[in-house]
Amino acid sequence: MRHLRFRRSLVTAKAGVLAIAVLAGGGAYGAGPASAAETGGASTTGVASTASARAGAASAGTASGATATGEVRAPSPEAEARRRLRALEASFAGRIGAYAIDTATGETIGYRSGERFPLLSTFKAVACAAVLHKARTSDPGLMDRVIHWTKDEVVENSPVTEKHVEDGMTVAALCHAAITVSDNTAGNMVLKQIGGPRGLTRYFRTLKDPVSRLDRWETELNDWTLKEKRDTTTPAAMARDLSKVAAGTTLRAADRAQLNAWLRASETGNERIRAGLPQSWIVGDKTGTNATAGLANDVAVVVTSAGAAPVIVTVYTNGKAAGTPSGNKVIAETATILARGLGKLP
Secondary structure, three states: OOOOOOOOOHHHHHHHHHHHHHHHOOOOOOOOOOOOOOOOOOOOOOOOOHHHHHHHHHHHHHOOOEOOOOOEOOOOHHHHHHHHHHHHHHHHOEEEEEEEEEOOOOOEEEEOOOOOEEOHHHHHHHHHHHHHHHHHHOOOOHHHOEEOOOHHHOOOOOOOHHHOOOOOEEHHHHHHHHHHOOOHHHHHHHHHOOOHHHHHHHHHHHOOOOOOOOOOOOOHHHOOOOOOOOOEEOHHHHHHHHHHHHOOOOOOHHHHHHHHHHHHOOOOOOOOHHHHOOOOOEEEEEEEEEHHHOEEEEEEEEEOOOOOOOEEEEEEEEEOOOOOOOOHHHHHHHHHHHHHHOOOOO
8 A cells, every 4th residue: 555645734734624514414315414425435334435545635634735835736546536526426426336456556445335235136246246256166067057947036137147048047147138238037046056145145255245135026126215235235345345356365266257257248237337438448347226216226347458457446426316327327437437537547
């Protein structure tokens, strides 16, 4: 981690207090004053944003833009990212939760990163990681096993599995369908291989994630209200989980490569995180959507150049009222802001 060195003085301390007060003021979507999670500080999961921690330390001397000598300095990238996210959230008239991890440095940046949001179909990325882990550690041959289902088990938005009621599909093919086109029946069939929603929650716990939970199947898990804790995660928790399974050592190298291949083949996220980043970057993602309720999510593994360590980006949004259009543009702009805040974009 980088360390900031600065001179403390009475003038700059007052400026830092003022800057912190400005950052903490004014919530969105009826949330009241900004919490630590909103501003990227300690989240409700007890994890602080490292980028925000540095920005907070720097604010004691420079957050107001003035030094003891009167020199005007530009805000830190982290502070500027939070400012832009707050403005974007206000224009969205909803709520944005976001978190990014630079796996090369451990640097993080977040906004409402400790608040709960509905998982929606983003659970499918971790469910497929859990299946890969089970196949490798306790059930050899699982990925090649053919799974069958009945016509009555086919649920809404199942463009692949609805065509294979008679012949079934392998677990590997089900994971491909669940991630690349967000096939809901495929998601349910994958869940059955790991013990259902409770099985996925147990897998979250093995990742040392005490927050994320899945309680229901597709498509009931998409029914959500602000007070609902079922089928939820936080941006920070999901980012850490995705970092472990897609960029860390939780999965064997071959299984990690397979998970990333599925994510990169996703067809549903072209207007979300991918749209906010340079086309030359390699992005693998898993979306989640409930347009009727104004919910739109995207979680991604981003590689900025060949050989570079991945950057993990998670963005969760919910509109203020049911029927709010899905936040594709909001998610794309959030991804841009996070990448810039981590110094990946000018």
